Every structure is written in structure tokens, then in C-alpha cells.
Amino acid sequence: MDQNPILKIKDLSFSYQKGEEILKGLNFELDERSTAIIGQNGAGKTTLVKLLKGLLRPTSGSIDFEGKDITAMTVAQLAKHIGMVFQNPNDQIFKNRVLDEVMFGPLKIGMDETKAKQKAMESLEQVGLLELADENPYDLGLSSRKLVAIASILAMDTKVIILDEPTIAQDYHGKELIKTVIRKLRAEGKTVITIIHDMDFVADTFERAIVVAHGTILIDGTTREVFAKEDILRQANLEQPNVTKLCRSLGYDEIFLTTDEFIGYQKEKLKA
Incomplete structure (x- = not known):
């Protein structure tokens, strides 16, 4: 069954400095299927999702979100539609109370305080941290801080959720919890995108995989199709x-x- 595209990427290129292209003329679409963007460090994955989030602007090409060019939108405007959990939660967390941290995003995109608190509490329950709502996030371990960061984006109720290395510092229980969160988001019709090095997690959780190497896409297909291509995975220094x-x-x-x-x-x- 055909999927409706949420994000359309056309002829997308990006360079931090002239003559050194990080991304090279990418063309693809992202729909409601949960999608893992995989590749080795330096492949261009993080740069790509920063472009999708509006944190960087393309050198050339375009990114359309539901028919609108995101380069015409501010980061604040885009925050209502696309949320991103950073790899290191310490780059995201800055409040001294877990509940305040999770409420911050919803309040910034215009939710009233009652709704923001409701969304925050629901999100904390989803990641198993409701009982820690009044704790200082800096007193929590890295795995719990990562879950706080995930909850803070869930509470914003965005159409697209980008997860940068969601399984970092997670044990088996934490990984299973995050899988449940991703599947719930998918069932709600939201688009979940991840960049990740955990191939077992990708295989068990994501419907689609995009392999990126040297700023280009080597293969884009269902997770099963992609993991069947041992030769292409080797080109990207990835394993099944x-x-x-x-x-x-x-x-x-x-x-x-x-x-x-x-x-x-x-x-x-x-x-x-």
C-alpha cells in the first residue's frame, strides 16, 4: 500500500565548507513508516537529521514538510511539527526538575500550562519515570536522563519524532520500553526516524532502513530487504x-x- 509522504527531500546537498560535501544530491521521501538511517560515523547521518529538523540549512536542494519548504520556516515554527531527541541528553536537559524539563517544550510551542502538564505526565508514564517527576534530572543516571529527553519530545506531540541513538546507555528493559514507545507512536500515525548503530534494535523495531555512506544513499528499502544485501552493507562498513x-x-x-x-x-x- 502506498504511503503518503510527510517529508520530501529533493537534490539535497550540504557542505560545512566549500568543496567538502557532506551530503551529495539526496532524493527520497519519508512517510509514516518507522525509518532507521544507518551508516558509520562520518557518513552524514547526523547532518541529515539536523537538516530535517531545521537546525542546518541546505547548501542546495529542498526539504518539504507536508508540502511546505522548511527553509521558509523558523526553528520555532518547525518545533511544533518535528521533534528531535539528541544523542547526549546532557545537550538537551537544562531544568532542575524532571517535570519542568518535560513541560518546557510543550509550553514553548504554545500549549497552555494545564495541557502541557497533562502531556508531560503522560509522557513520563510512557517512559516509566512518572514517580521521578519531582527529581532533579542531573541526579539520575545516563539511561534515565535519556528517557527524560525522550519524554520531553513525546510531550510536544509532534507529527515527526527524530531519535538520535535512542538505545544509548539502555539495558534490556530500557530498550524494550523504547521499542514499545516507538510502536505506539507508529500506531498513532506519527513518523519516527532514528539514526542508530544498533542493528539488532533496527531489525526488531523499524519497518524501513536507509543506508548512508560518504554522503550518499546506498540502499533504501524495507528492513528485511536492506539486511539481505550483505555486499551493500559491507560497502557501508555495517553488519547484519x-x-x-x-x-x-x-x-x-x-x-x-x-x-x-x-x-x-x-x-x-x-x-x-
Whole structure:
């Protein structure tokens, strides 16, 4: 089924200094499918999402959000529509109370205090931190501060949510919680984009993957299609998810993205 594009990227190029292109004429669209942008450090991923968020302006080309060129919008205007969780929560958090931190974004985009508090409390509950609402975020561990940063963007209720390395410092429980958050956002019709190095998390959570290397897109497809292309992944210095690698080394031609998929396949074979 065709998806309606939320963001249209056309002939997008970017350079920090003349003659050194970080991104080179990118053309693609982003829709409601949860999408992981993957590649090694220096591939251009962070620059790309900063352009999508309006924190940088293209050297050439355009980015349209629901038919409007975002270069004509201020960062403040765009904040109502596109939210971004930074890789390091310390770059985002600056309040001395968790609830105040999570309410800050909603208040800045024009929510009244009652609604902002309601959204903040809902978001903190979603990430499992409601009981820490009155704590100082700087007294929390890195994993909890990351969840506070995620909650602060969820509370803004934006159409697009960009997550920069969402699993950083997270244990198994934290990763599962973030997966649940992403799936809920997807079910609500929101567009979730991530840049991430955790291929197992991508395989289990995201519908689409875009591989970026040297400022260009090597492949763009469903997560299964992308992780089937070992040769292209090697070009980008990426590996398949652990389950995928293991099953290939055992001689299976099928692409398994998760342990559950492989177990389900084996059960069906036993039934047959």
C-alpha cells in the first residue's frame, strides 16, 4: 500500500565548507513508516537529521514538510511539527526538575500550562519515570536522563519524532520500553526516524532502513530487504543483525531478523 509522504527531500546537498560535501544530491521521501538511517560515523547521518529538523540549512536542494519548504520556516515554527531527541541528553536537559524539563517544550510551542502538564505526565508514564517527576534530572543516571529527553519530545506531540541513538546507555528493559514507545507512536500515525548503530534494535523495531555512506544513499528499502544485501552493507562498513548473521552461517537462505522469527519458522517446519 502506498504511503503518503510527510517529508520530501529533493537534490539535497550540504557542505560545512566549500568543496567538502557532506551530503551529495539526496532524493527520497519519508512517510509514516518507522525509518532507521544507518551508516558509520562520518557518513552524514547526523547532518541529515539536523537538516530535517531545521537546525542546518541546505547548501542546495529542498526539504518539504507536508508540502511546505522548511527553509521558509523558523526553528520555532518547525518545533511544533518535528521533534528531535539528541544523542547526549546532557545537550538537551537544562531544568532542575524532571517535570519542568518535560513541560518546557510543550509550553514553548504554545500549549497552555494545564495541557502541557497533562502531556508531560503522560509522557513520563510512557517512559516509566512518572514517580521521578519531582527529581532533579542531573541526579539520575545516563539511561534515565535519556528517557527524560525522550519524554520531553513525546510531550510536544509532534507529527515527526527524530531519535538520535535512542538505545544509548539502555539495558534490556530500557530498550524494550523504547521499542514499545516507538510502536505506539507508529500506531498513532506519527513518523519516527532514528539514526542508530544498533542493528539488532533496527531489525526488531523499524519497518524501513536507509543506508548512508560518504554522503550518499546506498540502499533504501524495507528492513528485511536492506539486511539481505550483505555486499551493500559491507560497502557501508555495517553488519547484519546477530540473528541474521547466525542463521546465514548455519546455511539458511531465508532472512531472519529476530530470534522470534527464527523460532516461528522452525515451529512451522515441524508442523509440516
